[in-house]
Amino acid sequence: MPEPAHQPTVALPVIGPRPAPAPPRRRFAHTLTVRAVLVTCAVALVSVLVTALVAVPLAVRGAERRDQAALAAQARLAADVLRVRAVRQRDSAGERLIRQLRQQDIDVYLIRAGQVDRPGLPRQLVSRVAAGGNVSGRRLVDGHRALVEGRALAGGDGVVLTRTTTSGPWRQVLLSLWVPLLAGLAAGVGAGLLLARRLARPIRVAATAAARLRAGDRAVRVPVEPPDEVADLAHALNGLAAALATSEGRQREFLLSVSHELRTPLTAIRGYAEALADGVIDADGVPDTGRTMLAEAEHLDRLVSDLLALARLEAADFPLEPGPVDLTRLAADAERTWSDRCAAVGVPFRVETPGGPVPAYTDPGRIRQVVDGLLENALRVVPPGAPVVLAVRPAGADPAAGGVVEVRDGGPGFTDDDLAVVFERGALHQRYRGVRKVGSGLGLALAAGLVRRLGGVITAGHATEGGAAFTVRLPADPYLIRTSA
Numbered sequence: 001m002p003e004p005a006h007q008p009t010v011a012l013p014v015i016g017p018r019p020a021p022a023p024p025r026r027r028f029a030h031t032l033t034v035r036a037v038l039v040t041c042a043v044a045l046v047s048v049l050v051t052a053l054v055a056v057p058l059a060v061r062g063a064e065r066r067d068q069a070a071l072a073a074q075a076r077l078a079a080d081v082l083r084v085r086a087v088r089q090r091d092s093a094g095e096r097l098i099r100q101l102r103q104q105d106i107d108v109y110l111i112r113a114g115q116v117d118r119p120g121l122p123r124q125l126v127s128r129v130a131a132g133g134n135v136s137g138r139r140l141v142d143g144h145r146a147l148v149e150g151r152a153l154a155g156g157d158g159v160v161l162t163r164t165t166t167s168g169p170w171r172q173v174l175l176s177l178w179v180p181l182l183a184g185l186a187a188g189v190g191a192g193l194l195l196a197r198r199l200a201r202p203i204r205v206a207a208t209a210a211a212r213l214r215a216g217d218r219a220v221r222v223p224v225e226p227p228d229e230v231a232d233l234a235h236a237l238n239g240l241a242a243a244l245a246t247s248e249g250r251q252r253e254f255l256l257s258v259s260h261e262l263r264t265p266l267t268a269i270r271g272y273a274e275a276l277a278d279g280v281i282d283a284d285g286v287p288d289t290g291r292t293m294l295a296e297a298e299h300l301d302r303l304v305s306d307l308l309a310l311a312r313l314e315a316a317d318f319p320l321e322p323g324p325v326d327l328t329r330l331a332a333d334a335e336r337t338w339s340d341r342c343a344a345v346g347v348p349f350r351v352e353t354p355g356g357p358v359p360a361y362t363d364p365g366r367i368r369q370v371v372d373g374l375l376e377n378a379l380r381v382v383p384p385g386a387p388v389v390l391a392v393r394p395a396g397a398d399p400a401a402g403g404v405v406e407v408r409d410g411g412p413g414f415t416d417d418d419l420a421v422v423f424e425r426g427a428l429h430q431r432y433r434g435v436r437k438v439g440s441g442l443g444l445a446l447a448a449g450l451v452r453r454l455g456g457v458i459t460a461g462h463a464t465e466g467g468a469a470f471t472v473r474l475p476a477d478p479y480l481i482r483t484s485a
Contacts, residue, residue: 036199037192041185048180067163068147072136074101075149075161078108082159101161107141111158121160125150129158138165202230209237218245262303265296303442320363320453324477327358327392327403330368334390338375346384352391360403360474362454367474370450370458371405373443374470378409386410387465395473402476408463422460423448 081097098108110117114130120142125135128150135150141162150160205222212220218241222234272289275281281289335351342349360367371390378388389408395401414422422428425445444460447470451458456474463469 034196036196037189040192040195041189044185044187044191051180064147064165067165068136068149071106071147071149071161071163074106075151075159078159078161079151079153082110082157083153105163107146107162109160109162111153111156111160114156116160121162125160129160130156135160202233206233206237209241213237213241213244218248262300265300265303268296269293269300320366322361322363322454325360325362325364325367325474327360327405327474328353328356330364330371331390331392331405334368334371334375337372338379338388338390342379342388345379347379347382348385348387350387350389352389352393354393358392358394358403359477361477362456362474366450366454367405367472370447370472371407373447374407377443378407378411378468382409382411382467386467389463389465395476400476403474405472405474406469408465408469409467410463410465411467413462413467414460419460423458 078097078101101108107120109121111126111129114126116126122139122141125139125148128135129152132152134152135148137148138145139148139162140146141148141164144164146162146164148160148162150158152158202222202225209220209222220241222237224231224234224238272281272293276286276289331351331353335349339349375388375390382388387408387410389406391406391408393404393406395404418428423444425442428444448458451472451474454474456472458470458472461469461471
């Protein structure tokens with residue numbers, strides 16, 4: 001007893017949405033919140049430092065100017081006091097003023113007859129004051145940089161006030177930066193947290209929606225909210241969900257229609273095979289039964305071939321052999337095949353040509369496949385007596401414009417709504433099944449795909465004969481394009 005043939009295992013699709021996969025573990029240091037906080041803190045720190053670099057020199061120079069102005073005012077006061085009496089006969093008021101100034105860390109130098117009372121002042125400064133000139137600015141005094149204010153008195157006398165400049169203003173200003181720096185960092189942390197929360201929330205919502213879409217939930221929608229970038233992301237995800245739902249719905253309907261089309265010839269073949277096996281059909285009926293089974297098998301073979309062609313159509317290795325083709329000769333070849341088929345069902349078949357060659361650059365086998373498919377669809381729907389027309393013509397006055405192939409019929413035609421979906425797989429089959437004769441819904445989709453791969457354009461419209469019109473525009477021979485240029 002022979003062993004039963006091995007049956008291949010078929011993986012059945014899972015019905016219903018799949019559970020969403022667990023999200024990957026997040027590392028805290030790589031989260032948007034941490035990065036936003038770090039960025040805002042860095043911005044705050046840089047802002048404080050840049051402000052300090054600009055403001056500290058200005059603040060120090062302002063403090064020095066104030067000290068210089070104060071020292072100048074005190075120098076004028078000292079000169080006024082000492083001018084009342086001669087320097088050699090200073091009274092107690094002058095001595096008291098000098099003591100008060102020295103208590104304020106202001107050194108007082110007295111010049112008498114061009115000679116300073118103690119060393120430390122530059123000789124040039126002493127000479128200038130003794131000569132009757134005033135001095136204001138910063139000089140080296142006793143080896144240290146100091147603010148200097150000198151006032152000349154009568155008789156070569158004078159008074160010079162100095163105050164040593166220290167790093168006190170710089171230190172004071174730099175120390176005062178700690179408060180705004182800490183405040184800026186605190187504000188950066190707070191702003192970073194708020195910003196990260198605001199930015200991360202729509203991203204988390206979008207990620208959740210994307211995970212649900214991946215799991216099969218097509219009803220998910222993302223709320224549209226500002227800013228514009230977040231709104232654009234929400235619109236994109238919502239559009240993707242709607243497109244996926246529409247595509248899957250069409251695919252489901254297409255598979256249902258294809259399964260129905262496959263089941264019909266299979267049912268007929270199986271029924272006749274069972275009848276033959278049971279001996280129900282007598283010897284005289286066997287030839288008719290065989291012809292019926294052969295026709296159904298050929299129908300089934302066409303369906304499978306169309307499905308395989310559609311599946312391979314977008315592949316890079318889809319076989320194409322384009323070359324120069326005379327569309328007039330192609331129409332004549334098709335006439336020999338289709339005139340008898342149309343006459344057998346009472347349908348007039350007419351070929352329209354310009355009387356001369358119509359050059360195009362295409363794959364002759366594939367474009368004949370397109371023409372046969374369009375004629376097959378037309379013959380299926382036209383009633384007896386209604387015409388089917390195959391027409392070819394140049395696409396323009398210039399031979400380099402290419403050629404046009406047109407298939408028209410006098411059948412029921414299409415509505416404007418039909419024209420929008422006429423080349424979608426199974427769309428018309430689903431719309432008119434049970435209403436009028438329809439095919440599998442694959443032929444027009446296959447024709448459109450073939451024309452696109454051949455570099456042409458196919459359109460559908462209304463025919464003057466009252467039915468549908470399909471127009472295929474094919475490119476010209478590159479050689480004709482080069483010679484015409």
